[in-house]
Amino acid sequence: xxxxxxxxxxxxxxxxxxxxxxxxxxxxxxxxxxxxxxxxxxxxxxxxxxxxxxxxxxxxxxxxxxxxxxxxxxxxxxxxxxxxxxxxxxxxxxxxxxxxxxxxxxxxxxxxxxxxxxxxxxxxxxxxxxxxxxxxxxxxxxxxxxxxxxxxxxxxxxxxxxxxxxxxxxxxxxxxxxxxxxxxxxxxxxxxxxxxxxxxxxxxxxxxxxxxxxxxxxxxxxxxxxxxxxxxxxxxxxxxxxxxxxxxxxxxxxxxxxxxxxxxxxxxxxxxxxxxxxxxxxxxxxxxxxxxxxxxxxxxxxxxxxxxx
Numbered sequence: 001x002x003x004x005x006x007x008x009x010x011x012x013x014x015x016x017x018x019x020x021x022x023x024x025x026x027x028x029x030x031x032x033x034x035x036x037x038x039x040x041x042x043x044x045x046x047x048x049x050x051x052x053x054x055x056x057x058x059x060x061x062x063x064x065x066x067x068x069x070x071x072x073x074x075x076x077x078x079x080x081x082x083x084x085x086x087x088x089x090x091x092x093x094x095x096x097x098x099x100x101x102x103x104x105x106x107x108x109x110x111x112x113x114x115x116x117x118x119x120x121x122x123x124x125x126x127x128x129x130x131x132x133x134x135x136x137x138x139x140x141x142x143x144x145x146x147x148x149x150x151x152x153x154x155x156x157x158x159x160x161x162x163x164x165x166x167x168x169x170x171x172x173x174x175x176x177x178x179x180x181x182x183x184x185x186x187x188x189x190x191x192x193x194x195x196x197x198x199x200x201x202x203x204x205x206x207x208x209x210x211x212x213x214x215x216x217x218x219x220x221x222x223x224x225x226x227x228x229x230x231x232x233x234x235x236x237x238x239x240x241x242x243x244x245x246x247x248x249x250x251x252x253x254x255x256x257x258x259x260x261x262x263x264x265x266x267x268x269x270x271x272x273x274x275x276x277x278x279x280x281x282x283x284x285x286x287x288x289x290x291x292x293x294x295x296x297x298x299x300x301x302x303x304x305x306x307x308x309x
Contacts, residue, residue: 012049012103012248012304014040015093015117016056018244019086021079021111022150025249031282032056032107034247039142040105043301047241047257053099060307076141077162083149084164090116090171098276100124105300108280110150110249111137112232117239118157119169121276123226128225130174132264134252136192138199144189151189154180154201177201181221181226182237183264184209185253206254216262218267233268235299237282237292240276245295247262247287265302274303 015030041051047055052208060082089104090113098120106117110132119293121127131137140161144151147167158180159173166173171257177200186206188196196203202224204261206219212220225231236270256264268274279296287293 010048010050011099011101012044012051012105013098014051014053014105014107015090015097016054016107017090017109017113017116018056018232019083019109019113021082021086022110023148023249024078024146026285027283028110028249028281030107030284031109031191031293033206034282034284034287034290035107035279035296038290038293038297040297040300041296044304047301047305049304054093057086057093058087059089059119063098076144076147077152077165078147078150080149080162080164084168087113087116087119087165087168090122090254095123101166103160103304104275104276108266108277108278108282111153111234111236111278111280112149113280114153114278115156115165115168117276118232118234119174121230122174123169124275125229126227127230127275128179128181128228128231129232129233129234130221130225130257130268131180132239133234134184134187134238134255135236135250136182136185136188136196136203138192138196139189143195145189151192154196158199158201173293179225181224183217183221184256186254187250197291200220200273203247205254209256214256214263215267218264222267222271222273225273228273231268231273233274233277233303235296236280237296242293245292246288247283247285247292248281249283249286250281261295261299262302264306265299269305270302277303
């Protein structure tokens with residue numbers, strides 16, 4: 001695939017999904033606002049793109065959700081009906097507004113939003129996914145410790161777990177395990193670890209990055225997904241070390257450095273294969289002067305063509 005893809009894709013369409021029902025810690029619902037405040041649109045326009053922001057998908061506040069689901073919520077998959085409805089709205093909005101030649105950015109919210117965004121992007125063709133995260137997000141209602149759905153989206157996307165989540169957009173799995181590459185993994189639940197080792201998903205842990213370097217890992221990821229028409233990047237900001245990205249709900253020490261994260265985005269940009277992305281799990285309440293959202297904007301700019309020289 002030619003490395004001029006980003007230059008050809010002059011229109012970027014942004015959809016906000018300020019959902020925090022997929023986790024217990026409040027605050028990531030303010031993530032889309034934080035990223036916009038950090039100057040996302042201006043940065044992308046300076047790179048030569050037309051930018052259209054469709055605002056946020058409407059959703060109830062969590063207190064209304066709790067009251068509505070009283071007596072019906074599943075402790076093994078908390079707020080499942082509401083999460084499914086929001087993911088379906090993400091899917092429908094993307095189907096309505098994002099054309100085949102557009103670049104799509106989905107602003108979360110917790111990582112549950114990826115069930116809707118990946119389903120929509122998968123409709124555009126043979127799309128591989130690079131999942132950049134400290135966590136595997138490969139639990140199911142049967143294996144979860146917390147019941148938080150933001151720990152389950154990868155399972156749902158490969159057709160495992162809660163059926164309503166699997167069927168967002170259209171029935172059945174959206175990806176095979178071979179269409180997924182995980183980068184930055186360093187914090188797994190015990191049962192989740194067991195499932196991942198036999199999943200068929202390509203996983204690069206922080207130990208792999210320490211051993212082979214981010215450049216080597218990125219090349220391997222691109223080789224693994226080389227048969228796909230395009231790549232969707234699902235970027236959880238907790239993939240970075242908390243020293244660089246303090247404003248996340250589930251920080252884990254020992255993450256990606258500032259330069260490792262930028263190198264990943266720069267190499268993906270040079271490959272010209274990425275056509276959509278998620279930015280998730282930014283919690284401004286826990287941040288320092290919007291540092292994490294500003295870093296997210298810098299990483300998006302690197303992915304979309306910003307160069308040092």
